[in-house]
Amino acid sequence: MNSEDMHNHSIMVVDDEGVIITQLEEMLDSLGYRVVAKASAGSDAVRLARELHPDIVLMDVVMPGEIDGITACGIIQSEMDIPVVLLTAYGDERHVARAKAVHPYGYILKPSQNDQIRATIEIVLEKKDMERNLDGMVSGLRHTAEDRRLQLKEIHHRIRNNLNMITSLLALQALHSRSRECVDALQAVRSRVVTIARIHERLHAADSAETIDCAGYFQSIADAQARTTAVAGRVDVRLDCGEFHLEPDKVMPMGLILNELVSNALRHAFEDGRTGEVRVGFARSGPGYELQVSDNGSGLPVSLNPETSGTLGFELVRSLVAQVGGFMAVDRGNGTTFRISFPA
Incomplete structure (x- = not known):
């Protein structure tokens, strides 16, 4: 000094x-x-x-x-x-x-001694200066973190409002469409947007968590599909997965995959008025996970291969499976079962 x-x-x-x-x-x-x-x-x-x-x-x-x-x-x-x-x-x-x-x-x-008092004063003043500098840095970091939190909150609010606006416009357009094919397509797109909105809410609620509890989220996707399709009341959707967690970067693609497969089963496997059920299972499988979506409906047409089909739904599923580094297998016995395996 x-x-x-x-x-x-x-x-x-x-x-x-x-x-x-x-x-x-x-x-x-x-x-x-x-x-x-x-x-x-x-x-x-x-x-x-x-x-x-x-x-x-x-x-x-x-x-x-x-x-x-x-x-x-x-x-x-x-x-x-x-x-x-x-x-x-x-x-x-x-x-x-x-x-x-x-x-x-x-x-x-x-x-x-004078030297002892002088040394003590210098050490104390230096320590106090360091403490004040540290307090200033901590305060600055707190302000930065708070600013980031408020910015993320505002971004979340805007995204949520935009997604809600999109779903409302899609629903409105479906009401004014006369083509059954057009209505089905609009409803399918709306279902995907709603799924994305639900995922966004989960990610926002989890904030900085390393993993996200997805059991309730998957249940909400399955329930929403069961309520909004023509088979409501005669086809049950059952979820068997217990509590499980996924990393944030896997939540979005897996939620969309589930939405597509459950929607596909409800819309196509029970078209002849039969009753039945769609089962969703999720469990650890070796070093990774396996998602199963099965139905006891009429089964896929022999001519339809999900691994090469050009329909939007299956193209989307294949793209999402690749995104999580997984692979898809299909069992056509007694209805249809899709197995999506991917690494942890």
């Missing part, structure tokens, strides 16, 4: 003996520090600290009145964030234990 830095720092000296105060003031002046206040009682020290806010306080432990040096140290440090160095001729266990309880920045036993 150079001479200019010393003159920029103010010190308050507190001792019940005037001779000691004079000696300390002369010594500090010779070292280049500014003594801006002197007090002989703990209550006066607290009052002057509030008024003048010095950079550091040198305080005797034993003081007259109800507020001794240790009590005054606790008040000044906790309420005014001013570092206090305690000076005392008492090094017994009782005084040391009381001093530790208020966490002074320094504790010097009398009689003390």
Whole structure:
């Protein structure tokens, strides 16, 4: 610490003996520090600290009145964030234990040498400067994090509103369309957008979580499909997967895959008015996971190969399976079963 830095720092000296105060003031002046206040009682020290806010306080432990040096140290440090160095001729266990309880920045036993006091003051002031710099950095990071949180909240709000607007427009267009094929296509697109919106809500709620609980989310997709298709009431959709978690980057593609496969089964496997069920299973499979969607309906036409079909639904499924690094298998016995395996 150079001479200019010393003159920029103010010190308050507190001792019940005037001779000691004079000696300390002369010594500090010779070292280049500014003594801006002197007090002989703990209550006066607290009052002057509030008024003048010095950079550091040198305080005797034993003081007259109800507020001794240790009590005054606790008040000044906790309420005014001013570092206090305690000076005392008492090094017994009782005084040391009381001093530790208020966490002074320094504790010097009398009689003390000028070099010892100077070194202690420099260390304390340097430590306090570092603490303030650190507090400023932490405060800046908190503001940055809060700004980011508010920005993400605003982005989420806009995305949610835009997705809701899209689903409303698709539903409105479907109501005004006369072609059955057009209505079905619009409803399929709307279903995909709704699924994306649900995924977006899950991701926003999870915030920075490493994995996301998807059981309830998958159930909501299956339930929504069961309610909104023509087979509602005669085909059950059952979910058998328990609680499971996925990484955020897998939640979106797997949710869309589930939506496509359940929708496809409900729309095509029970067209002849039969009753039945669609089962959804999800479980660990070796080092990865396996999603199963099966139905006991009429089964896929022999001429239809999901792995090469050019329909939008199967093209989307194949693209999403590739996105998660998985593969798809199809079992045509007693209805149809799709198995989507992908790494953890």
